[in-house]
Amino acid sequence: MRGAATLAVALLVGACGSQAxxxxxxxxxxxxxxxxxxxxxxxQRVPIGILDHNTPVNDxxxxxxxxxxxxxxxxFKGESDAPFKGAGLEGAGAYVxxxxxxPAGNWGMDLTASRxxxxxxxxxxxxxxxxxxxxxxxxxxxxxxxxxxxxxxxxAEAIDSGRPPDDMHQISIAxxxxxxxxxxxxxxxxxxxxxxxxxxxVKAVQSLEPAYKAQLTFIHVEIYRDFVPDPSKRKLAQTxxxxxxxxxxxxxxxxxxxxxxxxxxxxxxxxxxxxxLDQLLR
Numbered sequence: 001m002r003g004a005a006t007l008a009v010a011l012l013v014g015a016c017g018s019q020a021x022x023x024x025x026x027x028x029x030x031x032x033x034x035x036x037x038x039x040x041x042x043x044q045r046v047p048i049g050i051l052d053h054n055t056p057v058n059d060x061x062x063x064x065x066x067x068x069x070x071x072x073x074x075x076f077k078g079e080s081d082a083p084f085k086g087a088g089l090e091g092a093g094a095y096v097x098x099x100x101x102x103p104a105g106n107w108g109m110d111l112t113a114s115r116x117x118x119x120x121x122x123x124x125x126x127x128x129x130x131x132x133x134x135x136x137x138x139x140x141x142x143x144x145x146x147x148x149x150x151x152x153x154x155x156a157e158a159i160d161s162g163r164p165p166d167d168m169h170q171i172s173i174a175x176x177x178x179x180x181x182x183x184x185x186x187x188x189x190x191x192x193x194x195x196x197x198x199x200x201x202v203k204a205v206q207s208l209e210p211a212y213k214a215q216l217t218f219i220h221v222e223i224y225r226d227f228v229p230d231p232s233k234r235k236l237a238q239t240x241x242x243x244x245x246x247x248x249x250x251x252x253x254x255x256x257x258x259x260x261x262x263x264x265x266x267x268x269x270x271x272x273x274x275x276x277l278d279q280l281l282r
């Protein structure tokens with residue numbers, strides 16, 4: 001990663017995904033895969049965005065059929081409904097399919113969507129599945145980052161672009177792992193996020209604190225550093241570089257042994273998080 005400009009470009013590319021022209025009648029709707037790194041494995045989370053004249057919509061009924069592309073041949077590999085997941089996200093969210101993605105390679109997706117207004121879409125999307133993650137993956141040890149804490153700065157506003165800042169800066173990732181605490185880490189920049197989902201995502205995570213804070217450490221890592229007093233001089237935070245992130249927001253659930261058990265790229269609803277947290281703490 002080569003700095004803030006690189007991350008911003010990656011965010012824009014990641015938000016668009018890879019797509020092919022729609023098939024069937026022309027439609028004002030457009031679909032996008034909104035993950036930049038899809039890994040091999042069973043029941044992998046595949047987030048999808050639906051736009052109507054470039055405005056996100058959350059009331060469509062979506063179904064996908066997935067294919068492995070082998071030259072000119074498409075081998076059917078499975079299908080899934082993709083319900084909208086937006087709980088706690090202030091209108092943001094994604095349609096989430098769960099697909100068995102094996103093996104690695106080039107894949108395609110036939111997507112159908114319909115809205116209560118009668119608008120319909122049939123679109124073919126292309127996406128890549130990899131077995132070699134760039135971003136730390138499930139089963140790997142979480143990087144032992146000395147993420148900034150409130151103890152190191154005169155004011156939380158120096159390490160959190162949200163206004164007001166949240167309270168999830170009490171302990172570093174490295175220290176939480178050293179204390180054998182199950183941990184939720186959310187990487188997000190409320191003020192500078194180009195996808196406009198980071199502020200709602202942080203608030204969604206915060207809403208879970210009362211129910212889980214006795215069992216779980218909550219850590220928010222700001223994407224940038226040195227944005228106070230001049231935001232134009234901001235640089236990527238070292239923890240973001242440690243975790244090799246190219247988009248935001250990301251959420252990682254780390255167990256008491258420091259092993260990543262779940263990861264979410266992009267807007268993630270509170271019901272998805274609750275399910276994963278309950279599994280982590282079982």
